[in-house]
Amino acid sequence: MARRDVAIVATAQRPNEVGSTLTSVELILPVINDVIAKVGIERQKIGFWCHGSCDYMSGQPFSFVAAVDAIGAWPPIVESHVEGDGALALYEAWVKIQTGECDVALVFSNGKTTSGPIDRILNLQADPYMVTPLWPGFDSLAALQARACLDAGVLSEADMAEVAARSYRDALNNPIAYAKENVTAEQLLARPYTTAPLRAHDCGVPVDGANAIILAAGDAARSLAERPAWIRGIDHRIDTQRLGARSMTESSSAAIAAAKAGVGDDRIDIAELHAPYTHQEILLRRAMNLGEGTHVNPSGGALVSNPAMAAGLARFAEAAESVFSGSADRVLAHCTSGPMLQQNLVCVMEGE
Amino acid sequence: MFTAPLVVAYPYKRTVGTLLSRFFQSLQEGRLEGTKGSDGRVYFPPAEFDPVTGRQLDEWVTLAETGTVVTWAWQSAPQPDQPLERPFAWALITLDGADVPLLHAVDAGDMARIRTGSRVKVRWADERSGGIRDIACFDLLEGAS
Structure with a gap:
């Protein structure tokens, strides 16, 4: 199968801060709205939504499910979550576009790093028997x-x-x-x-932040950005x-x-x-x-x-x-x- | 805005499999055992699967309680649950007879006393329950480094 040309067509980032008291949804919502406004498309045109975050940092299991409130689940959407950096979610979205199942994907990530002792929390990523x-x-x-x-x-x-x-x-x-x-x-x-x-x-420096990126394939990318960043x-x-x-x-x-x-x-x-x-x-x-x-x-x-x-x-x-x-x-x-x-x-x- | 503390814990038990079961039992009994990889390198803690080939490893090697520091860092302000309550060194330590180092703590007392190449010896925990913390920490071997 020939590889599809895929590009980043828009990005949005929150100013990084320390000690945010916002919920994850409140952190994410503005960057989602911002990045969609930049390309000026209807939300229904986004064929895949992919999220990167870490439940341990939120202090609650399945916290990423709540994040769906920031993107809206009706009419039904296709979405996925990566327990990791949003860049890994971008990779998943790129693969999804390669499969031909969608032409436009929105990737987003958030980290409220200053809510807890991040250096201690990240220990849970290490070998559970020899290191953690x-x-x-x-x-x-x-x-x-x-x-x-x-x-x-x-x-x-x-x-x-x-x-x-x-x-x-x-x-x-x-x-x-x-x-x-x-x-x-x-x-x-x-x-x-x-x-x-x-x-x-x-x-x-550990900070609280959120960001969002829109990926698009071929002609869709050319129609959404003057100069797409082709992967x-x-x-x-x-x-x-x-x-x-x-x-x-x-x-x-x-x-x-x-x-x-x-x-x-x-x-x-x-x-x-x-x-x-x-x-x-x-x-x-x-x-x-x-x-x-x-x-x-x-x-x-x-x-x-x-x-x-x-x-x-x-x-x-x-x-x-x-x-x-x-x-x-x-x-x-x-x-x-x-x-x-x-x-x-x-x-x-x-x-x- | 007020905040309230929220501590999340996951107190589950997990079976550790045959290799780690043997390893943890040997630690509890005061022995240091590693495994030999496909390239002949000896791993301590033991590797269950060869990091290069993925093959299951089952050749055991008994190791000495002494070893050498290959790199280290100074924890000037110890944090909760770490091996020592006073400032100490984190180190990667290659036990004598092993080739691949392990992570543990060295009770050096002062940063000026430890360096790469320092010789160290296992300090066993007073009460051992089968786990990496059965090694309380390592002590510097006086005059040997």
């Missing part, structure tokens, strides 16, 4: 990975601080970014360790869940996903990498062979706003917007999931 009973937290696991990279000479604490400084400065130009600061790497390095060898600036390649790979059996100094799953998605076939203007930790951005750049010609995370990335389960789809929104505006022609969007870059989804998009 120790309650290490993702920051500590990332710190083990960072130390291994430092020991191996793959990167330095100064390199990590440069990533943070660039992200915090780029975020000054992003109205929905949460953390932003005109700061230098030297200033950041003078600050104390939190979980050594990590400092606060090495860890993405040229998309691939999802996973490393072993055994933390000790993985390489700490490279990301093999990111490298495979990037190769399968065709990252190396031509230059990449902008790469939106979902790197919740500074050293992970460096590992991802290396795994995907991104050079000096690629602007990494002009939005500030997940370091400045990390709405868990929505931060990956936010990368797709940011990358697609740069194609819509004409500021980039060939872009990369990436999502990670699990501790220490366990899962990696890579997507290459182009304007025409």
Whole structure:
């Protein structure tokens, strides 16, 4: 079966915030309405709705069912939910369009990351017998990975601080970014360790956020956007869940996903990498062979706003917007999931 | 806006299968047993299925109580339920006789006392119930690192 041409045609994102008291439905509803208004279609034209979120963060089982209130279930709709980042829901929607069952899909995700201790909650994603009973937290696991990279000479604490400084400065130009600061790497390095060898600036800032994206195939995409962001390649790979059996100094799953998605076939203007930790951005750049010609995370990335389960789809929104505006022609969007870059989804998009 | 605490817990029991049953029983009895993978590498904790080939693993290897830190991080403010209540190191530790490291805590006391390559030894929990927490933590081997 020939692959269908599918593009992102519209995106919407909430400003990232801390301490939101809104329900999930209240978080989601405005971005759903916003993204539909941008393409100006009737809701019945959307053949598939796909949601990414995490019930553990909401503190109630099947919380995603309530989210259907934000999209409306009458007349009947076709919808699905992914217990994970919205970028993984986007992948499901892309597959759904490939099957020919629909031409237009709406993908959305939300994360009220600051409702509870997210570093503790995410332990429940780890090995339930060998890791979760120790309650290490993702920051500590990332710190083990960072130390291994430092020991191996793959990167330095100064390199990590440069990533943070660039992200915090780029975020000054992003109205929905949460953390932003005109700061230098030297200033950041003078600050104390939190979980050594990590400092606060090495860890993405947990925030509450929501976003939505509309995907469309072929002529439908051309009719809905002036310059759609065409998905040229998309691939999802996973490393072993055994933390000790993985390489700490490279990301093999990111490298495979990037190769399968065709990252190396031509230059990449902008790469939106979902790197919740500074050293992970460096590992991802290396795994995907991104050079000096690629602007990494002009939005500030997940370091400045990390709405868990929505931060990956936010990368797709940011990358697609740069194609819509004409500021980039060939872009990369990436999502990670699990501790220490366990899962990696890579997507290459182009304007025409 | 007021908020009220909401704590959700899922207190279920699960069977762990034949391999982990043997592993947890050996921990309860104070023994450290790993499994050998298809490439000859020894896993501790044991791997039930080979991470490379997916084949079921059933060759057991008994390991020493000593090992080496391959990477570490400093938990300056311990959180609830973690292995130690005072600042400690998280570490990936390769037991002597094993090739693939495990995650656990090292009671180093001070960040300056631990480094990659430090030698450590298992501290058993006073009461063991069959689980990874039967290893309370690891202690630094004085003068050996």
